[in-house]
Amino acid sequence: MRRVVLTVNGTPHELELEPRELLVYVLRDRLRLTGTNVGCDTSSCGSCTVLLGGESVKSCTVLGVQADGAEITTIEGLAEDGELHPVQQAFHDHHALQCGYCTPGMVMASVSLIANGEAKDEDSIRRGLEGNLCRCTGYHNIVEAVAAAAGKA
Numbered sequence: 001m002r003r004v005v006l007t008v009n010g011t012p013h014e015l016e017l018e019p020r021e022l023l024v025y026v027l028r029d030r031l032r033l034t035g036t037n038v039g040c041d042t043s044s045c046g047s048c049t050v051l052l053g054g055e056s057v058k059s060c061t062v063l064g065v066q067a068d069g070a071e072i073t074t075i076e077g078l079a080e081d082g083e084l085h086p087v088q089q090a091f092h093d094h095h096a097l098q099c100g101y102c103t104p105g106m107v108m109a110s111v112s113l114i115a116n117g118e119a120k121d122e123d124s125i126r127r128g129l130e131g132n133l134c135r136c137t138g139y140h141n142i143v144e145a146v147a148a149a150a151g152k153a
C-alpha cells in the first residue's frame, strides 16, 4: 500500500492505495464520486474523463498513485454555488444528451478543449472529442453545445 494525497474538487484526501488501483475506481469506490463513469475496459470510450492538473485524462488509464499530489476535477466539481458550469448549461440548452452515460466525460473533455483554445469550429470540436464516444446522440447537438459554450456558435 502507498499513502497518497489527492486533491479532488478542491478537497484534499489522504488515502492508502494499492499500486494497481486505477484512478477511476479510486474516485468512484473510495471517494464515492460516481459521476465519473466506466464505459469500457479498453481505454476507448472517454466516459471516465476527468481533469488532472487541468488537462483532460481518461481516468481508467491513470493509476491512483500516479495522481499523488495532483489536483483533480470531476463532474461533481464543476457547478459553483448551485449554478451549472457554462459547458453543463450549454449541454442542457442544446439537448446534448439522451441517456447521459457519456455526458460527464463529454463535459469534462469539452471544458479542457475550450480552456486550451482548441474548440475553434465544428471540425476542431469533432476532432477534440474523438476520444469520447456517445451511443445515443449522433454528436450533432454535443458539437453545437460545445461551440456555444466556446462562443463559436
Ligand code: FES
Pocket (backbone or CB within 6 Å): 037, 038, 039, 040, 041, 042, 043, 044, 045, 046, 047, 048, 049, 058, 059, 060, 061
Ligand atoms: S472507461 Fe472507457 S475510456 Fe475509461
Ligand code: FES
Pocket (backbone or CB within 6 Å): 096, 097, 098, 099, 100, 101, 102, 103, 133, 134, 135, 136, 137
Ligand atoms: S447520451 Fe447516451 S451515450 Fe451519450
